[in-house]
Amino acid sequence: MFKQIKTLIIITVFIISFSENVYADEADEIIEINSLIENAAELDQKKVTVSGEAVGEIMNRGSHSWININDGTNAIGIWMNSSDAQKVKYFGSYKYKGDVLKVSGIFNRTCKEHGGETDIHGITLEIQETGSGVVEQMSSTKIAVAVLLAVLAASLTALFLIETRHK
Amino acid sequence: MSSIKIKNQNMGIISYYTGFIILIVTALMTIPILTSLLFREWNPLLDFIISMSISTITGLALMLYGIKAKKNKANIQWKHGFVVAALSWILLAVLCAIPYRLSGNAMSLLDAVFDVMSGFTTTGVVLTQDLDHLSNGLNMWRHLLTFIGGQGMIVLALSLLGKETGGAYKIYAGEGKDVELVPNVKGTSRQIWKISMVYLIIGTAALWINGIIIGLQPVSAFLHALYIFESSWSTGGFAPMTQNIMYYHSASYETIAMVIFILGSLNFGLHYAIWHGNSREIYKNIETQSFFATSFASSMLALLWLSKIDAYSDAVMGIRRIIFNILSAHTTTGFGSVYARQFALEWGDFGIMIMIIVMLIGGSACSTAGGFKGLRVGIVFKGLIMDIKKILSSERNMRLYKFHHIKDYILEDGAIKSSAIIICCYMTTFAAGTILGTYYGYPLSSSAFESASITGNVGLSIGVTAASMPAALKIYYIVAMYLGRLEFISAFALIGYIFGGIKKACLSKLKH
Numbered sequence: 073m074f075k076q077i078k079t080l081i082i083i084t085v086f087i088i089s090f091s092e093n094v095y096a097d098e099a100d101e102i103i104e105i106n107s108l109i110e111n112a113a114e115l116d117q118k119k120v121t122v123s124g125e126a127v128g129e130i131m132n133r134g135s136h137s138w139i140n141i142n143d144g145t146n147a148i149g150i151w152m153n154s155s156d157a158q159k160v161k162y163f164g165s166y167k168y169k170g171d172v173l174k175v176s177g178i179f180n181r182t183c184k185e186h187g188g189e190t191d192i193h194g195i196t197l198e199i200q201e202t203g204s205g206v207v208e209q210m211s212s213t214k215i216a217v218a219v220l221l222a223v224l225a226a227s228l229t230a231l232f233l234i235e236t237r238h239k
Numbered sequence: 240m241s242s243i244k245i246k247n248q249n250m251g252i253i254s255y256y257t258g259f260i261i262l263i264v265t266a267l268m269t270i271p272i273l274t275s276l277l278f279r280e281w282n283p284l285l286d287f288i289i290s291m292s293i294s295t296i297t298g299l300a301l302m303l304y305g306i307k308a309k310k311n312k313a314n315i316q317w318k319h320g321f322v323v324a325a326l327s328w329i330l331l332a333v334l335c336a337i338p339y340r341l342s343g344n345a346m347s348l349l350d351a352v353f354d355v356m357s358g359f360t361t362t363g364v365v366l367t368q369d370l371d372h373l374s375n376g377l378n379m380w381r382h383l384l385t386f387i388g389g390q391g392m393i394v395l396a397l398s399l400l401g402k403e404t405g406g407a408y409k410i411y412a413g414e415g416k417d418v419e420l421v422p423n424v425k426g427t428s429r430q431i432w433k434i435s436m437v438y439l440i441i442g443t444a445a446l447w448i449n450g451i452i453i454g455l456q457p458v459s460a461f462l463h464a465l466y467i468f469e470s471s472w473s474t475g476g477f478a479p480m481t482q483n484i485m486y487y488h489s490a491s492y493e494t495i496a497m498v499i500f501i502l503g504s505l506n507f508g509l510h511y512a513i514w515h516g517n518s519r520e521i522y523k524n525i526e527t528q529s530f531f532a533t534s535f536a537s538s539m540l541a542l543l544w545l546s547k548i549d550a551y552s553d554a555v556m557g558i559r560r561i562i563f564n565i566l567s568a569h570t571t572t573g574f575g576s577v578y579a580r581q582f583a584l585e586w587g588d589f590g591i592m593i594m595i596i597v598m599l600i601g602g603s604a605c606s607t608a609g610g611f612k613g614l615r616v617g618i619v620f621k622g623l624i625m626d627i628k629k630i631l632s633s634e635r636n637m638r639l640y641k642f643h644h645i646k647d648y649i650l651e652d653g654a655i656k657s658s659a660i661i662i663c664c665y666m667t668t669f670a671a672g673t674i675l676g677t678y679y680g681y682p683l684s685s686s687a688f689e690s691a692s693i694t695g696n697v698g699l700s701i702g703v704t705a706a707s708m709p710a711a712l713k714i715y716y717i718v719a720m721y722l723g724r725l726e727f728i729s730a731f732a733l734i735g736y737i738f739g740g741i742k743k744a745c746l747s748k749l750k751h
Contacts, residue, residue, distance in 0.1 A: 109578045112585070127371040128480055131454030131488065138454070138488045140480070142371050146578070147481040149488050166280060166374040181585075187490055188556025190578060208281055214341075218285045221292035228299045235303065 106145035108179055112190065116181040122148065122192065123174045123200060127164040130157050141173055150175050151186070152194035162203025172201035246743075251308025252319045253326065256410060258301025260327040261334065263396040265294035270383055271338070275376035283342060283376035290337035297334060320410040321732030324393055325725060329733075331392060332356045332717075335384060342377050344368050346706050349713055354381070356717045359388035360724035361607055363476025363573035363698025366706050366713075370481045375462065378479050382469040388724075389473025389503065389607030390435055398428035420511045434510045435472065442468040442499045446492065453489045463487075471499035473607040476573025476698035484574040493563055493576060504530070504570035504602030506614075508645045525621070525642045526603045529613035530569070537597045538565045544589045564699075569597040571609040573698025580702045583685055591684050591701070595691040598699070599669060609696025609723055611665040614644060615658035622655035664727045668719050669694045679709050693719045 102123045108115055124143030131138040137157035139150050142164065152175070164170030177194035180186075185193075268291040275284035335358075336351035345351035350366040357364050358381055367373070367381070387395055393410055411424045420430040443464045450460030463479060470477045480486040484493055502510075509527065512520040521527050541561050551557035560576055567574045582591060601610010625640045632638070640650040648654070669690050676686025681703050689703035693716045704716070722730050 106580075109580050110584070112581070125371075128486065129454075129456060129459060133454060140482060140486055142481055147371065147486075149482070149485070151488075164371050166278075166372055182551050182556055182560075184553065184556065186488060187559045188551050189485065189488060190581070191488075210281055210285070214282075214285050214289075218288040218292070221289055221296070225292040225295040225299075228296055232299050232303060235306065 102174070104145045105141075105143050105148050108148065109146060109190065112179075112181040115179050118179055119176060119195070120179045120192065121174065121176040122150075123172065124148075125164045125172050126160050126162070126170040126203070129163050130160065132157070139173070141175065149189065149191045150177065150194045151183075151191055152177070152197060156194065156197045159197065159199060164203070167206055169203045169206055171199050171203040174198040174200045248308050248311070249319065251305040252315060253305070253322050254301045255305025255309045256315070256319070256323045257327045257330065258298045258303075258305065260323070260392055260396040261294060261298035261301065261330060263399055264331055264335070264387065264392050265291055265298055267383060267387065268294070268338075268380070271376040271380040274379040275374065278375045280374045280376050283338070283374040286338045286341035287376060287380070289341060290334070293337060294334040297330065315410065318732060318736060320412060321729040322736045323410050325729040325733035327392065328359065328721060328725065332359060332721075335359075335380075338377060338380055339367060342374065344373060344377065349710060350706055353713050353717055355384060356720050357698065358384035358475065358477065359392070360696045360720040361385055361389045361473045361475040361571070361609060361698075362693065362696045362720050362724075363470070364693065364700055364704045364716075365477065366704070368706065370479065373479070378462070378466060381477055382466040382475075382479075385473050385475035385477050386435075386469035389475065390431055394428045394431050397424055398432050420508060430511060431507050434507060434514070438472055438499070438502065439468060442472060442495070445495050449489070449491050449495055450487075453487060453492060467492075467496055468499060471496045471572060471574070472503040474500050474503045474570050474572040474602060474609070474696075475607075476567070476575075478574065484576055485578075490559060493559075493574075496574060497563060497566060500570045500572040500574070501566065504572075504606050504608040506603040506605050506645075508605060509603070512645060520645065523643045525617040525644050526613040529617040529620075530603065533597065533600055533613070533616070534566060534569050537569065537593050538562055541565050541590060541593050544593070545586065548587050550585050550587075550590075565593070565597060568594050568692075568697055568699055569600065569602070571598065571601045571695050571697045573692070575699055579700045582688065582699070583682075583701045588684055591688050594699070595687055598691040598695040598697045599665060601695050601697075611662045611695075615662055618642060618650070618654055618658040619662065621650055622652075622658075625650055661726060665694055665723065668722055672715060672719055675712060675715050676703060679712055690719070694723045696720060696723050 102121050103115075105122060105124065108120065108122070122141065122143060124141035124147070127140050127142045127147065132154055135154055136151055137154045139152065139157055139160060140147055141150060150173075160171050160173065162168050162171045174197075175192060175194045176196045177192045179192050181190055182188040183191050183193075268287050272284060272287045272291070275281070275287060332352050332355045336345070336348060336355040339345040339351035339354055340348050344367045345354060346366070346368060353366050356362075363385070397411055411428070420427045443461075446464035446467055447461050450464050451457055455463060466477070466479045467484075469475070476483075478484060478486065484496060487493070506524070506526055509520055509524055538561065542557060545551060545557060545561055551560060563574075563576045567576075577585075582594065586594070599610055600616055601612055602608025604612040604614040621640065621642055641647050642650050672690030672693060673683070673687045676690060677683055681689070685701045685703055688699075688701040691697070692699050
């Protein structure tokens with residue numbers, strides 16, 4: 073009898089923990105930003121997880137800040153604690169590859185706090201990949217073409233000026 | 240004069256002034272070159288040196304070809320003016336696209352030309368990839384193009400003429416502008432630029448301060464302010480980031496931009512009149528009356544509809560999203576404070592229909608805005624009222640009907656007819672774009688929305704415009720943007736000139 077009760081308890085614990093994992097997996101499943109927009113009505117006010125590169129710059133608004141992320145399908149604003157936002161060091165621009173963030177939070181199709189914006193109120197933030205500076209590669213052919221064309225253009229300008237002044 | 244001599248002279252005049260306009264616009268590339276130097280962006284610097292050199296060579300070659308005609312003081316005729324306007328726009332669209340293509344952000348030259356035409360015509364739809372990583376140099380160039388396009392490249396070139404050229408008005412009119420602020424074209428062009436530059440300083444300062452308040456760094460706040468001003472004033476709709484105006488998450492930033500784009504959509508003649516103390520013009524002008532009537536009606540209808548379908552759960556958010564987008568569409572700006580696909584998914588057919596109507600109506604004539612213009616809507620509407628009144632009144636009752644646009648005009652059949660013809664041209668272009676969109680498998684409402692946005696030079700997208708869309712649709716959209724901005728006549732003149740030339744060449748060959 074004791075053995076049966078023990079087995080029942082173990083099975084119950086296993087089922088509960090397994091079902092919790094499934095739930096956690098659903099919340100952790102990364103959704104593309106375009107899918108959020110396409111399925112905004114169904115996902116409105118639900119907890120979602122997105123992953124994308126931080127772009128532009130942080131916009132501090134007191135205790136909270138805005139960080140915009142782009143996952144390649146689209147971009148969206150994340151409203152998060154300023155203390156969390158400060159952890160983001162690199163933002164994508166011409167000279168930088170931004171930090172890749174994994175953000176979980178509540179998705180709002182029309183956010184009441186922010187005048188109907190479509191946004192995510194971040195709860196947890198994880199930096200999946202740290203950004204870095206981008207080294208510009210200069211092609212020697214491009215430099216040569218630029219110099220050659222500039223000389224040609226300057227010569228033609230001189231010719232034009234001579235032509236217009238002489239006659 | 241022999242026909243060959245006349246032909247050469249015609250070609251010479253067209254070539255000289257087209258080259259002149261190309262050179263003036265090319266000179267503007269020094270601004271992105273300096274920007275690239277300032278931010279130490281070496282690849283964009285090279286891209287602009289290459290582009291500037293190619294454009295200079297093209298412009299000078301055209302001027303050298305036509306210099307003889309210029310020296311002979313050949314008269315500029317209407318056909319020359321229209322052909323110069325139409326041809327310089329086409330050549331500049333290709334030449335100004337070179338930096339886009341060289342940067343690698345445009346996937347093809349066609350995409351690059353598409354974006355330049357979108358900028359010139361102040362449309363604002365984008366095929367450029369990875370906007371969030373664009374160099375400062377290229378961003379400066381994109382927004383500069385839309386700013387120049389708003390005022391007009393020809394207006395810019397004419398304002399820099401050394402002395403008044405006989406027939407310059409004919410080139411000026413070729414760009415779809417007819418307002419005469421002062422008695423000569425050079426003076427009028429300079430006044431247009433003066434008005435724009437004063438607003439540039441005020442608008443950029445306002446957006447800069449607001450940008451710092453909402454958390455942007457001072458340098459980037461300045462660049463964003465400059466870009467958003469250029470885009471708003473020229474009713475363009477370009478923005479430096481993927482999210483467009485949504486990037487800023489700020490009602491105040493949106494409001495300042497909205498004030499600027501409404502001002503930009505008003506006739507330069509109206510600005511000039513108000514600046515010279517004639518503030519009553521704003522109430523009396525047929526265009527402002529028409530604009531405020533259609534803006535109010537469309538906003539109210541959209542608010543009613545979107546509250547009916549519960550698109551926005553409270554009034555404040557509804558008003559902020561709906562008014563901004565409706566006015567952005569009506570002024571043909573194209574800033575979107577909702578995602579492109581949200582129009583299709585959340586605004587419903589009636590919401591889309593309202594957007595299509597306001598995008599086609601557009602802003603004021605001789606402003607930076609597109610569409611078939613409030614002036615024409617007002618004239619046709621008044622013409623309709625006039626005809627009804629004429630039918631109802633006695634035949635012996637002779638009454639003059641007037642409308643007010645800077646000054647009083649008598650409403651004549653000619654004005655009504657020419658307004659109606661232009662409206663018909665817009666509607667035909669819109670219909671053809673819609674049909675083509677549906678042919679390529681896009682839903683009818685999406686095709687119609689995108690076609691109205693392109694034809695009216697608006698720039699809002701419902702998701703059709705993308706780098707992956709069919710090349711034929713891209714080409715059609717380029718043509719539609721171009722036709723819409725030049726208001727058809729110049730482009731038709733160019734086509735007529737080309738076909739006329741081909742016909743003559745064929746006939747002379749047959750004779751020989």
